[in-house]
Amino acid sequence: MLQIESLNQFYGESHTLWDLDIGFAEGECTCVMGRNGVGKTTLMGCIMGLLPIRSGRMTFQGEDLARLPAERRAGLGIGYVPQGRQIFPLLTVEENLRIGLPARRDRSRQIPRFIFELFPVLEQMRGRRGGDLSGGQQQQLAIGRALVLDPTLLILDEPTEGIQPNIVHEIGDIIRRLMDDLGLTVILVEQKLPFARRVGDRFALLDRGRLKAQGPMADLGEDLVREYLTV
Numbered sequence: 001m002l003q004i005e006s007l008n009q010f011y012g013e014s015h016t017l018w019d020l021d022i023g024f025a026e027g028e029c030t031c032v033m034g035r036n037g038v039g040k041t042t043l044m045g046c047i048m049g050l051l052p053i054r055s056g057r058m059t060f061q062g063e064d065l066a067r068l069p070a071e072r073r074a075g076l077g078i079g080y081v082p083q084g085r086q087i088f089p090l091l092t093v094e095e096n097l098r099i100g101l102p103a104r105r106d107r108s109r110q111i112p113r114f115i116f117e118l119f120p121v122l123e124q125m126r127g128r129r130g131g132d133l134s135g136g137q138q139q140q141l142a143i144g145r146a147l148v149l150d151p152t153l154l155i156l157d158e159p160t161e162g163i164q165p166n167i168v169h170e171i172g173d174i175i176r177r178l179m180d181d182l183g184l185t186v187i188l189v190e191q192k193l194p195f196a197r198r199v200g201d202r203f204a205l206l207d208r209g210r211l212k213a214q215g216p217m218a219d220l221g222e223d224l225v226r227e228y229l230t231v
């Protein structure tokens with residue numbers, strides 16, 4: 001569904017992503033993993049068009065992504081839940097959700113009903129400010145906001161960071177439901193190994209900007225964990 005070939009990215013003189021080749025298969029959840037600072041968020045920024053790339057190809061359902069500005073990429077059906085959630089604290093829950101509506105392909109001005117079915121707390125707190133929500137509720141709002149666009153691919157950057165364990169479990173269930181009920185493909189940046197193993201179908205392991213291994217989650221063995229994940 002999304003194919004990345006020979007991707008190189010620099011921050012100024014600093015070469016951050018090196019000749020990355022990664023494929024993301026339709027209908028699967030691929031966990032992008034690796035220690036802090038290896039380039040996971042940078043890779044997501046490149047996919048979304050928020051960071052310029054130096055060279056390489058990115059194709060999404062046959063479209064050449066690298067040539068499209070960020071707003072067109074979202075319109076192709078790529079939803080993005082950034083690290084740290086980045087909801088608007090002074091806007092209400094409803095206003096946060098409405099932000100994505102103008103980019104919908106069908107021009108609908110209605111927040112899709114299934115978002116409130118998936119996250120009942122967002123309906124209960126519809127008129128409250130985003131900043132008044134708990135961390136877990138804000139994460140649900142950030143996911144809901146990305147879903148407003150009706151994406152076929154959803155990218156989540158560390159959705160469990162700083163969230164209570166019971167809510168982490170719930171977020172895992174929601175991701176699987178999005179895949180089973182809506183047929184979404186998911187890219188999940190994740191550092192928590194048990195969560196990645198529970199939710200992911202495949203993994204891609206980065207180290208210092210390079211891809212070190214990828215494959216079915218069952219192949220993420222102890223040797224790889226020790227070498228590239230344990231701190």
Ligand SMILES: Nc1ncnc2c1ncn2[C@@H]1O[C@H](COP(=O)(O)OP(=O)(O)OP(=O)(O)O)[C@@H](O)[C@H]1O
Pocket residue numbers: 011014016034035036037038039040041042043083
């Ligand atoms: N805006 C920036 N300017 C310069 N260097 C940056 C910038 N953003 C990130 N970097 C550097 O690029 C490298 C990759 O960072 P990135 O945030 O992509 O890693 P990560 O794997 O997502 O880390 P984390 O798990 O901590 O979020 C790091 O060395 C980081 O210091």
